[in-house]
Each structure stands twice: as structure tokens, then as C-alpha cells.
Amino acid sequence: MMAYIVRRTLYAIPILIGVNLLTFLLFFVVNSPDDMARMHLGAKRVTDQAIEQWKVERGYDKPLVFNLEAEGLGQVTDTIFFDKSLRLFAFDFGQSDSGRNIGHDIGQRMWPSLAIAIPIMLVGLLVNITFSLLLAFFRGTYLDFWGVVLCVAMMSISGLFYIIGGQVLLGKLLNLFPISGYDIGAHAWKFLVLPVIIGVVSSIGSGSRWYRTLFLEEINKDFVRSARAKGLSEQRVLIGHVLRNALIPILTGVVVVLPTLFMGSLLLESFFGVPGLGSYTIDAINRQDFAIVRAMVFLGAVLYILGLLLTDISYTIADPRVRLE
């Protein structure tokens, strides 16, 4: 097991190098730092001096890959590639373009993101499993048919409308919850209820439909038939046999997204003014802060790869038939 984990981790290294090179290409080679400076400083007739100063302040004044002026090892280390890209491997994100420490910001903003993402995931799982189990119980009836139609209809609504609709209906018209904002400590729950409800409702369509397919797949298998032949009631067959076996793909699907929960939800956080990583990313995009976007791209890739690794491991724990090669 240990050897497998080590090997999988080693596989991740070339991928991370690839991601790193990709971001470097995208951010520094497609457009030179001069272009970035000009974009930031706005006006077309900006002096060369101002551009130079902007670059020096942010450390973009060095050569890209090779520094011919430096000596010895400095030829490689005293460059943008080393400073801005390679340091990401050590999770040293450096400074944002507005001069704040990105690593520190990420560490602080991760918690509000988790405070929203974890309840959404848990409640969503519960709601989706219950709903899809009901559909599976009534399979082949009109209830099932219209349930699936409802799922497809809910899938066809843009996430934006769930948020806007929820804010207007529950926040503004019924005045049940504050429309946006965030608080730390005991009062935080008030601000969390609305985003969590909306997050869960918007996941019902695709989630329930997917789980229903998983259940129906299990229902046709031999062991379910033997369970029925034993004389078990339909409820017990569904919960004891079908649900238990369908949980394997469901839970592994959850494990994949576990690490990315840290990244937060872009839309929910920006609509509700939650100071998490999602709104951090959106703000960075709107302010065109390249350092933050670069850091988030890398962080996102790391977390995604971590998710894949966890999935593989959880498969072997949940399903003994899967053997590690």
C-alpha cells in the first residue's frame, strides 16, 4: 500500500511540472511583462520609466529563463522562471501584484470557503441519496418518470438563477436570511444557511439523476435477486444491498472533489460576499492580478491531483476486489 502511494505521488510530479510550464508559458511568454505593465498602468502613452518601475516593484524585471549577467548558479536562479514558477513547488506563492502575501491570504480565506463547501457537500449527499433512492423505489411508475423530468428540468437551469432566485425569494421577499455577508464565530450560521440551501438545491438535478442510474444498475444484479428471493422486503433490499453497493461509486465520486473544496465556489462566494478563496479568485480576475491567478491555477492542479490519488486509495479500501498494481 505504502509503495503504491509513493509511486502514485511520483507520477504526479511530471504532471505538476507540466502545469507549471503551462502557466509560465501562458503568463510570461504569450505576453511579455511589458505588456502586462502597460495594461495595468492603463493609458497608452505611459512612459518607459513607469513600466520599468512597475516591473521592478513586482520582480518582473529579470530575464525569463537565463540570466547572462549573473554569475554561477545565479544564471538560473535569478530569473522570472525560477522566482515566479519554480517557487510554486515549495508553495511559496510570493506577493500579489498589489503587494500582499498570497500564501497568507490563502491560509486565511480557506476557512470561509470550507464553511460553505462542507455543509453543501454533506447535506447535498443526504438529499440526493434520499431523493434518488425514492425514485429507484418507485421505478417504472409515473412518480419515477416525473421525478426524472424534474431532475432534467433542474439541470437545465443555470446556477446563476438558483442564486439570484434564492436571494430574491428567501432573502428579499420572505426576509428569512441576510442576503449577503459573512461573520466569524457563532453568528456565522445565519449567513451560511442561504448559500448552503442554494448550493444543495442546484445540485439536486444532476446529482439525483446520476445516483438513480447507479441504483438502477445495482438493482438488476444477481445478488439483489437472491436477496429478494430470501424474502427480504423491498426497503431492506434497497437500503441493505443496493445502497451499500452503490455507495462505492458515490463515495469515490465525493473523494475526487474533497481537496478541491478548498478552492471554494466562485459564484456562491462572490454573490454572497463570503471572503473565501472563490471570491478571492474572482476579485483577482477582475483586478487582473496575475500573481494570484497564477498561484490559484497551480494550487487547483495540486488539489485535483491529490483528489485523484485519494480516489484510487479509497477504491481499494471500499472495494476489496480492486487490487493495486
Next chain:
Amino acid sequence: MMPFQPVMLATDALIYLLLVLAVSFAWYTRRHDHLRAPWRRVARSHTAMGALVIIGVYVVIGLLDTFHFRLANGEDEQGNVRYASEIHSALDLLATPLRERREKTYSAPFATHLYARETIELPDGGQVRDFPRLKWGGAHLEDPVRDRNADILWRMLAGIAIGAGVWLALMVLYTWRKAGDGRQWWSDPDKGPQRTAAWIGLLMLVLLGLSLTLAGAYHVLGTDKVGEDVFYQSLKSIRTGLVIGTLTTLVMLPAAILLGIMAGYFRGWVDDVIQYLYTTLSSVPGVLLIAAAVLMMQIYMSNHQDEFNSLTERADLRLLFLCVILGVTSWTSLCRLLRGETLKLRQLEYVQAAQAFGVGHFTTLVRHILPNVMHIVLIVVVLDFSGLVLAEAVLSYINIGVDPNTNSWGNMINSARLELAREPLVWWSLLAAFLFMFVLVLAANLFADVVRDAFDPRLRERS
């Protein structure tokens, strides 16, 4: 002398290409019985036929909006025709009344008065604060309070009559030509799905009739902040949605197909390299990759402004670029599916036989592998469509989508969102974007499900 000069934008060219591909694909399918079989299954589904009619209406509007031209605008001294600098589409021309009837600012659907109070000068020199009359909406009414509802009712009846009349004429023509006797067609149990399509068609024609009679006299979906008709904006957004939904897959297809079947067929180091490529790309979160790429494009565009001839052209290139970027982030799943299917296919007897006969790799790929993975390509293209239409709205909302000057549902939502804080609520822009998007995406989802079940029920999409 031509009254107009055709203009071909970059996305127009690709849409025409897509059209040619679709028509030749349909023509090829018609002549091969084994290819027609799954489509017959699709045709037997009530939902698919109904959804197809709705998608068809959207496509027709989108195509009308694709034919761009410059209108002639007088002659110069030598007698040469001068053309206006503005680029219009056929849809613009048809909807001229909608486009040109601008109010001052917000007004509710079917309103005759502006949304906000203003100081109005009375003829006798006095001033009063009241809701001013709209310049166009309901301007033909003498006394809006008394006449409006009756006028709307009459116009609705006329619209329904026009729609139903056209439908009836079409149906009589169709059933008479096809079946000889109309009654037979209406009672034939095999024609059930076609009748569903006919009923949906009736609905669409009635809606068309209604918009003919109502949209000219009122702002049926209200007006936005600068007084532009929301109904017109929604119609214009259809093209953007369709372009994002279809061109993205068209752009990514060559790479995904080529790399996917190469990885599965050659295995070895080719497979390793291709797998590495798509694992790397798919491990970057899609939104962030799109954001990074769009930011870089914005820099390029702001530093090279003189390279673009007009705003329309610039917005169009940005739309195309967005398609390419979305394609780069979404080709990986198709590539993975194709690789798996090719791995399976290359073990089959007919591929082995081809290899034993000394058929070259290229010929084997084109003649034996490619035709047998095309159904997967088709399913993915159809399945991806609705997701991409939804993605456009989200991306435009975070300002990394289409150009702010392009009409799109995402931009409509984005600009309407700030109006939610207003009292009373300005809800019509959101409702319009919601309705137009929902109908299209729902129809596409329903259609995609049927297509997937008909072509390969085992291929499930993790949504």
C-alpha cells in the same frame, strides 16, 4: 449594384462550415441503412421530436443572425455605391422596429409608462412629477389606462389566429402530400412522435404570431437600462449561445479525434505522451485556465487595438477565442473516451485482419477505426452542447466570457443583477434570459438523452 455588401465574420465562416458538415453528414447517413437505424429510434421518441422542433426554431433564428452585411448608404461622386460602416444581420433587418425603438431607460413588459418618475413640463408651463409616457411602447393608444388591456387582448387573438392559420395551412399541405388523406395521418399510431412535433410546431408558430402582432406595439419583455428592448436582446443572444455550444466542439474535434485514436491505436510512447498531455491539461481547473487565457487575450487586444477593423469584428474574434479556450479545456474527456474505445476496437478481428493483409496504419485508422468511434463523437457533441450554453452565462458573469458589447444571456444576467437591489424590482431582463436559456437547454438535454440511448446506452456521462 447591390443594395448590400455581404460581410463574413470569423464565426460566420465556421458556422457555414458546420452547416456544410452537418448537411453532408445527413446526406451520407441517409444512404447507409445501418447509420439510419439509430436515428429511426430517435425519431420514434416523442420528447426527441418535440425538442428537435424547439432547437430548430433557435437554429433558424441563429442562422438569420449569422448572415451579416453592410447596407448601401448612397453613392459617391463617381457613382460607386457607398456602404454603411455598421454591420447588420438578416435578423437585425427583420427586427428593425425592435432595434430602433429605444426608450429612455427601464420600462416593464407591456408598459406604457416609464419605470421611474420624472419631472414633466406641462403645456401651461407648470411642472409635475409623474411617470412619463413611453416614446414607442403603446404609443398608438389614446388613453393607455383605458385602452391598453383591450388592445393587448385583440393583438393576442390576432397573433394566435395568424400562428394557427399558418400552422393549419402547413399541416394540410404536409399531410396531403405525404399521406394523401389527412385523416389517416392523424390516426396512424406510428405517427405519434410526428404529431407531438406538430403540436410543438403549433406552439412555436403561435408564439411567432404573437411576437409579430405584439412586439411591434409594445416592449413585450420590457426595456433595459439604456432603453433597449429586452426581447430583441434575447433574440440576438441566441446566436451567441449556439455559437458557444457548437463551435467549441467543432474547434476541439480534430485534435480530440486524432489524438484519441492515435493513443489507443499505437499505444507505447505515443499513448504515454498523449495521456500525459491530457492529464496535465485536465488537472488545471477549467475556470482558472479559461480566466488565465482570457486575461492574456485582453492584454493582447488592449495592446494591439489597431489590428481590429471594427468593434463588431473585435467582439466576434473574442467570441471565437472563447470557443477555442473552452475547447482546449473540454477536449480531454472526449479524447479519453476515444482512446478507450480504440483500445477495444484494435483487438477485434476485422482490425487484426486488416493488419494481417498489410493495410497501412493510416488506412486502417481512417477506414476501420474512425467510422466505428463516430457514434461516441456524436454523443459527446450533443451532450456537451447544453453544458457549454450554461457555461457561457457563468463566464460572462465573471467577466471572462464574451465581449461586453456582444449580446448574450450571460451579459444580460450580469447587467440585470445589480438591478435586483432596486425597489420595485427590475425583474424582466432576468426573466427573459432565464426563459430563453431554459427552453434551449432543456430541449437540448432531452434530445441528448434520447440520442445517447439510441446510439450507445452504456456510455454514461458523469455530470
